[in-house]
Amino acid sequence: MPALALQHVNKVFGHATNEVTVLNDVNFEAVSGEVSLVIGPSGSGKSTFLTIAGGIQTPTSGSIVVQGQELDDISGKARDALRLNRIGFILQAYNLVPYLTVRDQFTLVDRVKPKGNLNASALRHLLEQLGIAALIDQYPAELSGGQTQRVAIARALYQNPDIVLADEPTAALDSARVKVVGQLLHDLAKEHNKAIVVVTHDLRLQEFADRTYAIMDGQMTLN
Amino acid sequence: MFLALREIRHEKLRYGLIIGMIVLVTYLVFILSGLSYGLAQQNTQAISSWRVDRIALNKDANDSLSQSVITKQAADKVKLTSHEAYLGQTGVVAKAKGQVKLSAQFLGIDRDQLIYRRVKVTAGHKPTKANQILVDDSFKDNGYRLGDKVTLNAADGQYRIVGFTHNAKLSVAPVIYGSLGTWRTLSHLTADFQASGIASTRSTFKAQGLSTLPLSKFINKLPGYSAQNTTFSFMIGFLMVIAMVVIAVFLYILTMQKLPNYAVLRAQGIPAKILVTTTITQALLLVVAGLAIGAGLTLGTVLLLPAGVPMSFNVPLLGAVTGGILLTGVVGALIPVKVILNVDPVSVMGG
Ligand SMILES: Nc1ncnc2c1ncn2[C@@H]1O[C@H](COP(=O)(O)OP(=O)(O)OP(=O)(O)O)[C@@H](O)[C@H]1O
Numbered sequence: 176m177p178a179l180a181l182q183h184v185n186k187v188f189g190h191a192t193n194e195v196t197v198l199n200d201v202n203f204e205a206v207s208g209e210v211s212l213v214i215g216p217s218g219s220g221k222s223t224f225l226t227i228a229g230g231i232q233t234p235t236s237g238s239i240v241v242q243g244q245e246l247d248d249i250s251g252k253a254r255d256a257l258r259l260n261r262i263g264f265i266l267q268a269y270n271l272v273p274y275l276t277v278r279d280q281f282t283l284v285d286r287v288k289p290k291g292n293l294n295a296s297a298l299r300h301l302l303e304q305l306g307i308a309a310l311i312d313q314y315p316a317e318l319s320g321g322q323t324q325r326v327a328i329a330r331a332l333y334q335n336p337d338i339v340l341a342d343e344p345t346a347a348l349d350s351a352r353v354k355v356v357g358q359l360l361h362d363l364a365k366e367h368n369k370a371i372v373v374v375t376h377d378l379r380l381q382e383f384a385d386r387t388y389a390i391m392d393g394q395m396t397l398n
Numbered sequence: 399m400f401l402a403l404r405e406i407r408h409e410k411l412r413y414g415l416i417i418g419m420i421v422l423v424t425y426l427v428f429i430l431s432g433l434s435y436g437l438a439q440q441n442t443q444a445i446s447s448w449r450v451d452r453i454a455l456n457k458d459a460n461d462s463l464s465q466s467v468i469t470k471q472a473a474d475k476v477k478l479t480s481h482e483a484y485l486g487q488t489g490v491v492a493k494a495k496g497q498v499k500l501s502a503q504f505l506g507i508d509r510d511q512l513i514y515r516r517v518k519v520t521a522g523h524k525p526t527k528a529n530q531i532l533v534d535d536s537f538k539d540n541g542y543r544l545g546d547k548v549t550l551n552a553a554d555g556q557y558r559i560v561g562f563t564h565n566a567k568l569s570v571a572p573v574i575y576g577s578l579g580t581w582r583t584l585s586h587l588t589a590d591f592q593a594s595g596i597a598s599t600r601s602t603f604k605a606q607g608l609s610t611l612p613l614s615k616f617i618n619k620l621p622g623y624s625a626q627n628t629t630f631s632f633m634i635g636f637l638m639v640i641a642m643v644v645i646a647v648f649l650y651i652l653t654m655q656k657l658p659n660y661a662v663l664r665a666q667g668i669p670a671k672i673l674v675t676t677t678i679t680q681a682l683l684l685v686v687a688g689l690a691i692g693a694g695l696t697l698g699t700v701l702l703l704p705a706g707v708p709m710s711f712n713v714p715l716l717g718a719v720t721g722g723i724l725l726t727g728v729v730g731a732l733i734p735v736k737v738i739l740n741v742d743p744v745s746v747m748g749g
């Protein structure tokens with residue numbers, strides 16, 4: 176059973192003459208233990224695809240199945256719980272709460288979900304790996320774009336989700352950091368049996384992927 | 399609580415300003431209600447201290463003590479028990495050598511009756527002779543002393559202050575207690591007149607030939623009393639409404655500004671319930687802080703004010719004001735709840 180599957184998903188924005196089909200009959204599967212990469216140019220529908228896959232946006236038609244559960248069938252509350260416990264989101268922008276320090280971003284997760292998060296030493300290891308351990312007392316406004324992105328990655332992984340959905344996680348990173356993040360996601364899949372989904376236009380991530388999809392004008396194809 | 403406190407800590411200026419605004423509004427409402435209650439009390443303190451239930455007045459007096467006189471003939475038709483007392487009222491100007499003139503209310507009472515027994519003395523003693531008077535503490539605040547000889551109006555004769563009593567005010571003037579005989583003299587009445595009215599502690603008291611009214615009605619008919627109260631009630635009422643609208647609007651704007659943050663939290667899977675409780679907790683924290691500081695300022699003001707300014711606080715009234723402002727905070731925070739619940743995480747993502 177795939178960890179995440181999209182079947183015949185369509186997304187249409189606007190009405191009548193303004194209608195834009197952003198996702199066109201998308202079929203997609205992500206499997207535990209694998210990194211799935213979705214590559215496409217800007218405006219091809221990557222973010223739309225990812226937010227629909229994670230249940231924060233609803234498709235016009237089609238179904239999304241997370242760990243065997245059809246998203247259409249569950250309540251908003253259950254979807255929240257799913258995002259909190261099973262899915263780690265790394266959004267393209269605006270991932271952090273501006274009035275919380277980096278440390279408190281993690282504390283917040285503990286407050287809302289006391290169990291199942293990384294332990295202190297695992298968190299420290301993760302922060303060191305991402306090179307952000309020294310930033311622990313900074314506010315998001317005091318971080319650079321790349322640092323923000325890495326904190327967002329750490330925050331999503333801290334929840335220890337079964338499925339990680341990442342939107343352009345390397346957009347603001349240099350090549351060395353891209354390798355670190357790519358390797359990190361790859362290891363997560365292999366060592367912790369996570370399903371990792373990364374949407375990006377960053378071809379440098381290709382070497383860490385188990386399978387690669389291409390998305391173009393809302394059409395998804397498996398390479 | 400975690401989110402609520404962290405945000406206030408990070409946005410000190412913004413939240414400080416809102417607390418400041420709530421402080422000012424609260425302070426204004428507290429001071430105004432204190433003044434209004436203080437003034438209302440100064441109309442009635444003396445009467446309240448007798449703890450009577452009903453007052454009988456001349457039928458033609460239009461329920462006003464100062465307009466009422468009861469003839470001896472009419473008074474004799476009413477049998478008094480130990481629960482009733484005669485009461486003669488007239489406005490006077492008191493003057494003693496070397497002291498300021500004071501406008502006062504003279505109340506003639508009978509030494510064998512209820513009111514005389516119930517009046518409490520804070521210094522000196524109750525009058526035992528016709529030329530002795532017991533006066534309100536505000537005489538003391540104005541420099542009058544025990545033993546001072548006082549002239550009342552332009553009348554001949556001097557009256558000696560033999561005692562002080564606390565909080566004896568009628569129609570916002572200090573009260574001078576003396577004998578019914580003195581009242582007759584001051585009012586230029588002959589011995590054919592007995593008193594202005596008859597007070598009784600019995601709720602069933604009814605004086606034949608006179609108009610008997612319950613105390614609450616009597617107080618409402620005091621000159622200026624209800625006009626003054628209505629004015630203040632309107633002022634406080636309007637102020638409360640304005641305060642509520644302003645506080646609610648501020649909290650609403652505050653919440654709307656935070657929607658992007660809520661969107662992030664929603665995307666992280668933080669339940670909407672937590673966001674709503676955070677918002678309400680925050681509103682309550684702000685309002686409680688504002689109320690506390692406002693109350694502190696009010697207290698400070700009361701301590702600094704000269705004794706002459708009538709300020710007094712009535713717990714139910716303050717409770718209602720405080721409760722109203724607290725409620726406003728919650729309502730202001732609750733108006734945007736629907737927006738919080740429906741906030742679209744995608745709206746902030748960009749890209
Ligand atoms: N709410 C919306 N209403 C109308 N059109 C939208 C909406 N959201 C996205 N679109 C359109 O859908 C298309 C795909 O958007 P999407 O954000 O998925 O692209 P993307 O592949 O993530 O691009 P990028 O690489 O720049 O992040 C774009 O043409 C965009 O204008």
Ligand SMILES: [Mg+2]
Nearest residue numbers: 221222267749
């Ligand atoms: Mg995008």
